[in-house]
Amino acid sequence: MFSNARPAEIRERILMAAAIEFADRGYAGTSIALIAERATTGKGQVQYHFKAKSEMAVALVRAAFSRAPFANLLDADSVHGLEAVVASIRSVGGAFRDDVQVRAAVRLMREYHLIPATLPTPYVGWIARIGALLLEAEAAGEVRQGIDSEVEAWHLVSYFYGVQEVSNRLAGREDLAERIEEMLVRALATLGVTTPERFL
């Protein structure tokens, strides 16, 4: 069926199929056969590209973590400080809701006990990025002077994680955008932002 497709295209197609299956059924409920079927290819093709199911899980989690909102922003040169913190949190929230590869990665991270492979450590990259942006924000006078940027970044990421989790469990993430805005109002007050309306 893919006789004319290049291997890289087939690999991408398989990964996208795996993302849909993992996001929907979780790690244990997904099989190579299901992934092959959704990718409209054969099990042999899947196993040619990925030796095991766990290899696909690792590839998806790595790809999601290297995405723009977690570590960098698309327009990193034009967005700075607190504006970039707010943009990053909104962007990750949108990805958790709308991007099946990110949703698959979030679910796989939650099920990491089941996966016989070392997944990247979650949160740390995003915490470091937000910490750096908070330093910029402090230098620009956007937040209270003397904040501990690392501690505040840890709390922003933790608060966000809890918001998306509870929104997911209680409302299937339907209220996630609204809950994130409520969170941002509270977080900006905590950071001593005197003109939150400039950023929200």
Add this chain to the structure above:
Amino acid sequence: MFSNARPAEIRERILMAAAIEFADRGYAGTSIALIAERATTGKGQVQYHFKAKSEMAVALVRAAFSRAPFANLLDADSVHGLEAVVASIRSVGGAFRDDVQVRAAVRLMREYHLIPATLPTPYVGWIARIGALLLEAEAAGEVRQGIDSEVEAWHLVSYFYGVQEVSNRLAGREDLAERIEEMLVRALATLGVTTPERFL
């Protein structure tokens, strides 16, 4: 081995063994045989008390949710308002770290996709309880007048959930008590508490 033990004692012993196994190995990694071995009894005894592994999971999650810190406080008559909110959050934090039955329940809730049974919906009971306490706190002038107690309770529980999750993943919950205190400082400021030192 338990020829003299009453059935209720054996049942409790089996549940405690199941809690240790579930907390340590997760739902998929735990078997009836492992639970029987840890309870120093036979598989037949386990299956006499619980028809399936999922029945033990449900029993553990139900028991954890009905525990004092989630819904009520031990001294409900002597602790009120914001003081009770702070006590409840600290108490749940301590249980997440030290109580193997609660740790098992938290892990089972996270792995709910794998469990062929309906688990209680998490968070809602605790959110309702904290919401009621925040109304008391407002009436007592402990927090800013006019807060939306339901929204604030939703955010307190979500923030707490994220704090314990990130503390668990990055530090094995070793910094959980400290992170919860940092969280409480931020949360009380958000609630407009003018004398946080009275409550922390």
